[in-house]
Amino acid sequence: MTRCHLQEVFSSVQGEGPYVGCRQIFIRLAGCNWHCNFCDTPGNARPASFSIEKSPGQRDFMNLTNPVNAEKLASLIKGYYDLKTHHSISLTGGEPLLQTDYLIKLIPLLAGTRQGIYLETNGTLPDKLREIIDLVAMVSMDIKLESSTGTATPWELHHRFLQVAAQKKVYVKIVITSATSSAEIKKAAELISSVNPAIELVLQPVTPKGGCGLPTAEQVLHWQSVALDYLTNVRVIPQTHLMLGQL
Numbered sequence: 001m002t003r004c005h006l007q008e009v010f011s012s013v014q015g016e017g018p019y020v021g022c023r024q025i026f027i028r029l030a031g032c033n034w035h036c037n038f039c040d041t042p043g044n045a046r047p048a049s050f051s052i053e054k055s056p057g058q059r060d061f062m063n064l065t066n067p068v069n070a071e072k073l074a075s076l077i078k079g080y081y082d083l084k085t086h087h088s089i090s091l092t093g094g095e096p097l098l099q100t101d102y103l104i105k106l107i108p109l110l111a112g113t114r115q116g117i118y119l120e121t122n123g124t125l126p127d128k129l130r131e132i133i134d135l136v137a138m139v140s141m142d143i144k145l146e147s148s149t150g151t152a153t154p155w156e157l158h159h160r161f162l163q164v165a166a167q168k169k170v171y172v173k174i175v176i177t178s179a180t181s182s183a184e185i186k187k188a189a190e191l192i193s194s195v196n197p198a199i200e201l202v203l204q205p206v207t208p209k210g211g212c213g214l215p216t217a218e219q220v221l222h223w224q225s226v227a228l229d230y231l232t233n234v235r236v237i238p239q240t241h242l243m244l245g246q247l
């Protein structure tokens, strides 16, 4: 039986990127293969328990033991939330693609939302994406810049990842900080354009954390125009859920 380590499950509105405001069920898997200084959800890869909010917005969390099998998780979700009022199910983390065997079992049990599965991923595991791309409707892919992670940007992995993701609805998100450089934005925009210049790029100003500070207004507008030399659609959208008190 395939079982998974989770961090949390809740119903909220998508707070980032072009689907902002869409009602989603968030399933946050545990464990990550990357390290971003700004990460707002770091955590243990094997937590003993996870929490599930029973009534959206009420913060009436119940703690359950990890790992959990797919049938149990699907029946909890269907018991607490009405799938048909939800735009989609966000698979996030941590890095959800670290547990693809589990997702292959879980996703078919969660049919009934309006648009299906929304995958939120760091864009570094193209071979794992290939295993589940047929089960996913939308991909939110990050490009991870060295200036905010301390690790060299995995350009080749990101390129292969985007080629697979482009089979479905996909947009690319880059968290920008005061340390971001124009050269990084140019290289990212060139990479996206080489797959398809119509793929949308969202520049997401960091919510300050881990020594990462906000870029200036001048920096943000400059990087947007750099990216627009290569791409049709480049938007600047910050995280919005925090200001709404949403999870």
Ligand SMILES: C[S@@+](CC[C@H](N)C(=O)[O-])C[C@H]1O[C@@H](n2cnc3c(N)ncnc32)[C@H](O)[C@@H]1O
Pocket (backbone or CB within 6 Å): 032, 038, 039, 040, 041, 092, 093, 094, 095, 096, 120, 121, 122, 123, 141, 142, 173, 175, 204, 205, 206, 207, 208, 209, 239
């Ligand atoms: C927590 S990650 C989980 C999914 C996957 N590991 C990834 O990085 O895309 C979800 C999204 O939150 C973004 N994020 C995390 N911390 C942030 C912060 N402090 N400010 C802005 N965005 C942040 C990530 O860049 C990513 O797009």
Ligand SMILES: Nc1nc2[nH]cc(C(=O)O)c2c(=O)[nH]1
Pocket (backbone or CB within 6 Å): 012, 013, 014, 015, 016, 026, 041, 092, 093, 120, 241, 246, 247
């Ligand atoms: N409301 C809300 N929107 C989000 N968009 C991406 C999130 C994530 O952590 O994956 C997230 C999240 O944690 N909450």
Ligand code: SF4
Pocket (backbone or CB within 6 Å): 032, 033, 034, 035, 036, 039, 040, 041, 042, 093, 094, 095, 122
């Ligand atoms: S890849 Fe995602 S979950 Fe992992 S450290 Fe970076 S922001 Fe956090």
Ligand SMILES: [Mg+2]
Pocket (backbone or CB within 6 Å): 040, 041
């Ligand atoms: Mg988040």
